[in-house]
Amino acid sequence: MFxxxxxxxxxxxxxxxxxxxxxxxxxxxxxxxxxDGVIETVASHADGTAKVEFDASKTTKEDIIxxxxxxxxxxxxxxx
Numbered sequence: 547m548f549x550x551x552x553x554x555x556x557x558x559x560x561x562x563x564x565x566x567x568x569x570x571x572x573x574x575x576x577x578x579x580x581x582d583g584v585i586e587t588v589a590s591h592a593d594g595t596a597k598v599e600f601d602a603s604k605t606t607k608e609d610i611i612x613x614x615x616x617x618x619x620x621x622x623x624x625x626x
Contacts, residue, residue, distance in 0.1 A: 554603040555585070558610060563620035565591035573617045581605045581613050595624070 571589040574596050578587040583604025589596040598610050607623055614621045
């Protein structure tokens with residue numbers, strides 16, 4: 547099993563426009579999970595946000611945004 551250096555683990559928050567239900571949350575989670583390096587995604591249609599924990603040595607915020615955009619939602623990074 548390959549272990550990731552803790553220093554490479556990052557969390558990014560995104561504003562997601564267009565989510566209206568738990569099914570929308572599932573689409574966002576699935577799109578992000580398809581990327582190598584994504585560890586966990588939490589999405590909230592009520593808040594219109596998603597938080598993604600990922601290995602920065604395998605993927606980037608830009609890759610995550612692109613993946614979520616394939617679901618049809620508008621994605622804007624939230625600066626932490």
